[in-house]
Amino acid sequence: MNQDLLKIEHLSVSFKNSKDQTHAVRDLSLTVKGGEVVGLVGESGSGKSVTARSIVGLLSNSKKTAVSGRVLFKGQNLLMNQERKRLNSQKIAMIFQDPLNSLNPVYTIGHQIREVFMVRKKMGKAIANARAIDILKKVDIQSPETIARQYPHQLSGGMCQRVMIAIALAAEPELLIADEPTTALDVTIQAQILKLLYQLYTTTKTAILFITHDLGLVAQFCHFVAIMQEGQIVEKGRVSDIFKNPQHPYTKGLINSIPVLGKKKRLNPMPLYQGGVHPNSSCSFFPRCTEIKRRCEKETPEFIEIEPGHFVRCHIEDGVSLL
């Protein structure tokens, strides 16, 4: 079951505007196996959303965006042609960060769910309606009939996110991309949504690419995690390995800045992000790295597998840090 569902190879996305070019994603490679929950973590602006959007082809196809590399979904390269890619992306579903904004204000909830069944499965209106009602039950919405007749602006954020999940489930996807689904919600609702996602994951075995900036959620929810910084993956591996012995300075900094109940120690937050990359070494963490080695200034670090399935892009084995 768990052969490679989604394989991203050397994906890089850059946006040209009049003055200069910004590289949102630089040479990113990641694989998601069937039935696996993979976390993609990073600060805001690290390119995680751009990666997700490029997978499902939501990037605007104007001349200004340059996308290269390959995104194989069950062997098919999704980047080849937007239209064709979206057809087979019916196997992929996605939920977004701002649930209120991602539902059409002029249509009822029922209509927007029915639409998935009618478009994809060419169902009649009545059957689609019934399926929509029981999908709503699945995402444990109490009175689905009334909710189906209501409009998005009449629902709370949490409720909308449940509807979004319902819409995603309606497509019976093999891969669900969740782009920071809980960030816009307050903590109590966040827990309910995550519980719901986990419950659905266990029943339908859909692979989930979980994009977040909250390491706590990753620890609790994902099997495998990749940490992004400045459009590049700096460390990836099983969650247990990463949390037990983080190798990359950036990962260590992230883990140290998680407040833990009961621990009295002061947190040492990471130095501020200045932007920009060191001229000759393309290591993006260089300006903020606390364990700079001599090699760091000269060579670009490559992925090293320090333990099975645990890769890190850093010259860690040189031991002594210069600072």
Place this chain on the structure above:
Amino acid sequence: MKKVILKRIVSIPIILFVLSIMIFSLVLFLSPSERVAVFVSSSDAMQNVSLDELIKRYGLDQPFYVQYKNWLQGILTGKLGWSNSAGMPISEALALRIPATIELLLTGQLIVFFGGIFLGTIAAREHNRFSDHFIRISTTIGISLPEFVVSLFLLILFYVRFDLFPPGRLGLAATDVVYSDSFFNYTGLHLFDALLNNRFDVFADALRHLVLPSIAYSLGGLAATVRLMRSSLLENLSKGYVDTARIKGLSDKAVLNKHVRRNAMLPLITFTGMRVPVLLSGSVVVETIFDYPGMGLFIVTAAQGLDFPAIIAASLAVSIIIIISNLAVDVLYTILNPVIRLG
């Protein structure tokens, strides 16, 4: 929402009352002999009538409030009084003319509304490319054309040269049918009446006569609706629900037509509503050139002849049309926009 509509309806009589006083007070500026001129429509008529005798007969030299009182009594008892410039009771004149103007208004607004949506969508899709600029510049030129030169050119070209779209409201044969007893005028709008009486020849004839005036009528509004539709579309395209729709597997065209257009159209409705007063006053030029017997022409002849009962009755009628159309547009907007309806 209901409270707002109720307040608006209550304010209508007050507005109309103030309006009638405003117009009637213009009488103060005029000497009775100036007002009697309405009875003398041409220079030779001066010869066969003694104006002073007419002034006494029609009571034009009575004090202002007496004249206003008589007029007000007339209005309240449904008698709108007599229009000398049109030579018939005002109620009869309005019954003839209002449907004509409404019909022209509807067709003109339809062109502005759907033309705006169609061209606006193209302009938005071809964002900042050639046809976007072409549509915007050409429609902007559309506003800047002096109305009556354009109308006259349309008339000369499409009527005299090609005999495609004649002016006037109905052809000779169709007018006979409409005014014959077998034809029942439900609404006075020839298009609907023709359908209700299932006389498709009259329908075709009425439509043929409406083409040119409604084009001239809609020139002014098209640029604004195109611009509004374009910016509204661009704004909606950047919204989240578009991504959801695309993820659902809908093609680009389906996303645009089903989801985005319905949201983008909303501001267009309020805008088209706001254009009604502008259109009603612009109708004078179009009605004159295309010999279309509407309200504009009626009021202008009344105004030039200082036929006060007609001016007031007609202005009140036009104001009622405007207020009702504004109300209708607001109600339509709330129905189509659930956020406000159930807000």
Place this chain on the structure above:
Amino acid sequence: MPGFFKQIVKQPGGFIGLVLVLFWICVAVLAPVLAPPQDSTDPYMIARYGFSTLPKPANETSLLGTTSGGYDIFYGIVWGSRTALITGLITVFFTSIIGVLFGGICAYHGGSIDDIAMRVVDLFMSIPFLIAVIVMTTVLGKGLEKIILALIIFGWHRYARMMRSEVLRVKKMEFVLAARNMGAPPMRIFFQHIIPNSIYPIIILMSINIGRIVLIAASLSFVGVGAEPGFADWGQTLNFSRAWISGIPGQPFYYWYTYTYASIAIITFVLGWTLLGDALRDIYGGEIST
């Protein structure tokens, strides 16, 4: 401010608009030089060459020919630009001031005053403009100042309506609440904070209206209540050509000069101001419907 003009010029429409507007401003300013008036007491009266009802094509005395009644077209166009600008600027100036103050203050104050204000605006909005002007000019008599008066009385409500919606939007913004609880008097807030933030759409409306007023004046002349006959006004010159637009049998464009020049003048003037207004709107980005 130069940055402001650079932005306008960057817009495709903006550039054309600016060029046209500046062109007509120069023509208006240089009017006495371009077309010296016959009797200096009243330069706005178009120079007359004879009284013939037939329009005459361009000849040595009149550069672009004469309209029916012997009015020199060139003189009419040049001095007409001055009339158009003056009418436009005065009308827009007063309508915007009344509109901004009336609409703004009532909206800012809110409550019943705002309601009454809206009813008054409804009243003025429900009077069809051209018909109101006709009744007024028929009663008060003809002349440019009467037209301007009528344009002002029946034109300010558009600004009031727009100002009200802008003020309602800006009023709720945090910086206004902050200023208020810092103890600033309401009037100071209104003039210091509210107006600068809501004046932008008004400027756009003003520039578009300057253009549109020329069109309204033209339809007034068509209906016969425009400026004095013989007064230098584009609508008037155009109205003289009314019977000659369809030319003579066989040569439909025989009297082309009677309406072409005046139409081009009106089109370019209105186009200039409208494009300028559109460019301002695109810069401002807001979605404003005039």
Place this chain on the structure above:
Amino acid sequence: MKTTSKIARFIMLSCFLMIIGASTDVFSWTGEIKNPDVFVEATRNSIETLDPHFMLSTATSCIAYNVFDSLLISETGEEGLSPGLSSRVPTIENGLIRIQKDGKTSITFPVRQGVKFHNGEVLRPEDIKYTFTRGIIVGAKSNLSLPLTGEGSFNQLIEKVGLEKAYQILDAAITTDKESVSFHLLKPFSPFLDIIADNGMAYGIMNKKWSVEQGAWPGTAETVKDFVSLTTDKDALHDKMMGTGAFKLQAWQKGERLTLTRFDDYWQGKAKISRVVRQVIADNAVSVQYLKRGDVDFFALSLSDLQQVEGYQGIRIVKNIPSAQLIKLNFNFAIQQDKYVGNGKLGNSGTPSDFFGDIDVRKGFCYAFDYETFINDVLLGAGQKPYGPVLIGFPTANPENPQYTFDLKKAEEHLKKAYGGSVWEQGFTLTVPYSAGSVHRQRALEILKANLKRINPKFNLELTSLPWAAYVGAINDKTIPISIFGILPKYQHPYAALSYHMSSTEFYAEAKGYTDLARKKYDPLIEELASSFDNRKVKELSYELQRLSYEDALSIFHYQVIGQVAMRDWVKGYQIKPFPFLVDYFKVYKQ
């Protein structure tokens, strides 16, 4: 780029199509007659009313011309009158006109037998008596009330003698017997026959029984009081017509169009056209387009339209139609209020209010008007310079009558004498309004202004335009210094023009403030002219009055209207009438 090229191509194509279409006559249409048995006439002025006794403007009374018939018929161009609904023309010789010694005159009209109304009823003498009596009772002013009752209008008679007495006088003035009707005048009044011979325009005979059924005056003494000075909105016959004419009323969509259908058993035979539509079109330019396309058959042209249609394929123009309309500039001898006279004193900020009381001022102005330029440039030749108050083509018009011509030297000579020379030294500033949109009024004043300026730079005439209503009001309030109005004689007799222009009780003398001059100098002559049935005497008196009008320079007679009409070339049988726009549908047909 798919859509853009599609739009571009479509627009290029349509522009190209328009330009070739506009510039060539390739599509202009020739061939079969449009709606062959219907005669469509376009006109600018809508009809005020269908009641002949309320019809004021000639444009409206053209309808009455075709729907009613009068006792006698007068044909343009032919001398004298011919029998109409009266089987013989009364003259002193055939005994139908009897003048007693005390001046009382009675005129008897034998009624033509077997004439049917549109509803089939036969014409009876009672109908004729009812028509004339009702005409005087409800009418605001009638030319017949003076000879029949001695007062200008029925209201004046009521003021003098009270309602009962007034009705008795009126009732006694017209008597009927089995086959004839007689009118008893207080004193001989020769224009009487001409007045009532207007082919149904104002004195068409109405059907009494039908009119009473519609709610008009029932013809009894008691009911007279409700119908005196009736207003149009209470007039039962406002939108109905019942006459004996060649056409009967079919429908009247007020302000839009009026349709007549043929009256088959008309006493002079059946008309050729079966139906007539009179379409109201506000703008002349539009009517011209209708004509070009053939949807309109006939249209009375204004000057500027002539250019557009002359030589157009399929359109026939009839030019130089003399019309019974003379236009003149009238001096106001006593200008009321100071609206137009500034401070009321000579100099560059006013003019004395009795400025035109001075004969030399009037003569100076008459010589300062350039008649040729006005007729050739402004009217493009469509006008004649009249001899005097009696119109060219009307009986007793005197071609040798002395006339004022354009002569700046003579004008200067008179103006130097005016006010003992102070007009020449101090000059004057007079504001003269004209009616907005009236090109001929504006141009006439502009010519006068330019020439006065050339004579003496201190003479300045300021021009301003007034809406039509204000212009008519100003004339009625006597505030207007120079008004431009005309004379439209409704019948041939010179009394029409001369009394209207010079009699002290008529419009102009009163409006222009020369009533005492008129009473002293003109009234006796006009009285004598009215009462004499001897044509030679009438001619002599008419010449004398025309000379006096010249001598006292009452007005500047600057032109007599010449009309022109355009019609599709399939319209046949159009005859010249006193007014160009007057069409006798009885004789017209389409082929």
